[in-house]
Amino acid sequence: MLKRLFLLAVLAGVAGLCIFWWLTIPAVVAANSLPQYTPNLANGLTTFNAGGCSSCHAVPNQPDRLKLGGGLPMPSPFGTFNVPNISPDPKDGIGRWSEADFVTAVLKGTSPAGAHYFPAFPYASYQHARVEDVRDLFAYLKTLAPVTGKARDHDVPFPFNVRRNVGVWKFLFMDGKPFTADASRSAQWNRGAYLVNSLGHCAECHSPRNFLGGIVDIKRFAGGPNPEGEGWVPNITQKRLSDWSAKDFSYFLESGLTPDGDTAGGAMARVIRNTSQLSPEDRTAMAEYLKSLPAVEGPPRPKKAEKS
């Protein structure tokens, strides 16, 4: 009897491992699934600015936002991620990547070597991007100057450093669906929704996360503790920003100035450096969409520490 139970347990264990293995196979976009395409460099630049690539991948503490050598440390509750080099350098950057490698990385969060990237790389948003935009972006990145030097390895402790586990995270928190337009809304609103939810990846910081680091969906855009540690990321739904007009939103994305004369600070200052480069039409579209976000109560703020 005992022997049989033991056998059963072993079998269940093996089955569980198989399921885990199957569930966590990194997804890949095959090269032959990409049709012939002539990339549009101007749209690649738009994608680059909307995607905020340089916010994280630019070499920190220097003024050139097109120097994509990486190296910025991103603290998180799961450890510190060091942003990699995505310049076209063949050795330290993505110079040797195929287009399919790049599309796979951005849309699936899988590296050319077939490993899961950590979701500090916001592929949970980028998965909704149009494949043409990503292909244009790849062509655009190729035009930038190569930067030598690799970033340090991520400093992420067990069990989060087991890449295969990220497959479970993806299973839980990625839907794999492309962006679908809402036919009842204007073309401008849909463009804004696309930019905000895919490339812009606004929700990645402006939403609270659960203990596994997944976005709490019903609180999307309602702000929360800064995932990078210090301070609080504000609620950007109409709960807090109802006195902002759509024009205020687009002006903020252009200048970093709020209607009350304050400015974006912290990581948002880097975001503005990208959105200020977008076309006024794209900013207006994002503004229309953001203005339409229903009011959502954010997570409670901790009581302010009263210390002398």
Add this chain to the structure above:
Amino acid sequence: MKRVLLVAGALLLSVGVGVAQQDAVNGAQDAMKANGKNLGGVLSPMFKGDKPYDQAAVDAALTQLDDTAKKLPTMFPASMKDAKWEGDFSPSPKIWEDKAGFDAKVASFAKAVTEAKAKIKDLDSLKANFPGIGKECGGCHETFRVKKG
């Protein structure tokens, strides 16, 4: 008796230091709020076309910003490190850890304001020079201000 006096004196002194520190905190917050009022209430609306251009209002706003620029180098003394900050924001400790970096930001803000004062004479020159000021504000807040939890 001597001891009582000494203790009382020490207490008074620490209260005094506390009050001075609080004054400095309030002073910094008032200056920043005044900047915000002038940017959000005067310069931005003219820039956006929500308000007509008004040279007197522009001059008054720039004078106040200039006043802030003059105060900024001494606005965050090291003695302020453990001060209590009411409201949404507090200075980042980086102000004191990277004093040279902070001073450079302050100097470049002052330069932008001085230039704006010399150049802004009509709506076109406002459009050309105002964004530079906003960039300076944001450039400093990026590193040296913390949004509190």
